[in-house]
Amino acid sequence: MATGSVRIFGAALLCGSALADLETPYYAAYSHAETASPPPIWESCDWAWLNDGHCDRLCNFAERNFDGEDCFHNATNCYNLASGADYRGTINATKMGRPCQFWTDQFPNTHSYTTSRYPNGGLGGHNFCRNPLPDDGSTGPWCLVESLEAPMWEYCDVPKPSLAACDQSYLVEKQPMTTLPMNAWSQRFYVYEEAYHYYQVVVPPSVDSIEVVLVRVELLPRV
Numbered sequence: 065m066a067t068g069s070v071r072i073f074g075a076a077l078l079c080g081s082a083l084a085d086l087e088t089p090y091y092a093a094y095s096h097a098e099t100a101s102p103p104p105i106w107e108s109c110d111w112a113w114l115n116d117g118h119c120d121r122l123c124n125f126a127e128r129n130f131d132g133e134d135c136f137h138n139a140t141n142c143y144n145l146a147s148g149a150d151y152r153g154t155i156n157a158t159k160m161g162r163p164c165q166f167w168t169d170q171f172p173n174t175h176s177y178t179t180s181r182y183p184n185g186g187l188g189g190h191n192f193c194r195n196p197l198p199d200d201g202s203t204g205p206w207c208l209v210e211s212l213e214a215p216m217w218e219y220c221d222v223p224k225p226s227l228a229a230c231d232q233s234y235l236v237e238k239q240p241m242t243t244l245p246m247n248a249w250s251q252r253f254y255v256y257e258e259a260y261h262y263y264q265v266v267v268p269p270s271v272d273s274i275e276v277v278l279v280r281v282e283l284l285p286r287v
Contacts, residue, residue: 121169134188136153141222144230147203193205205222
């Protein structure tokens with residue numbers, strides 16, 4: 065785990081930007097004797113990551129309480145929108161009975177349906193059916209198929225939309241946003257595994273571009 069600071073600089077220069085997608089989970093490398101079994105993945109999950117608002121692939125195991133409330137295990141299959149964009153249930157198979165691929169995995173299918181691209185889509189380190197982008201014409205919850213020999217994606221065998229109001233506690237209406245000042249260092253923040261921080265900057269009309277500087281302050285020992 066590391067702490068860091070960020071500073072925003074304004075400049076009258078040609079605007080440029082760079083984005084880093086850190087959706088793919090980090091799996092630590094271990095050294096073992098040939099006869100030894102590698103440690104289970106969930107041992108890499110820090111208990112502090114539970115209930116942090118993001119479904120962590122490393123924590124989505126019974127040994128880590130399925131990441132608390134982050135991975136939707138206690139959600140129902142009730143939803144109201146015809147598109148299924150508000151579906152947060154736990155069905156993880158298609159209408160053809162094929163198992164779903166975890167959204168954080170890039171195998172067997174590579175894709176761009178990540179939490180960083182669709183922060184309100186109910187995605188993350190699970191393989192439950194979702195519809196993160198109903199505007200593309202999809203008509204219900206679907207998933208990536210965990211197979212190299214089947215279609216890349218299929219619709220899921222979920223119930224029809226409910227006419228009665230469903231529990232919306234698992235729907236994230238808007239990600240928390242932190243406003244950063246220009247030409248000043250912000251407060252420290254923690255960065256770990258798949259942590260996401262959302263910022264906004266008020267840019268004066270006279271500024272043509274901005275530069276973001278991230279500085280690691282210290283490396284904290286893992287507890």
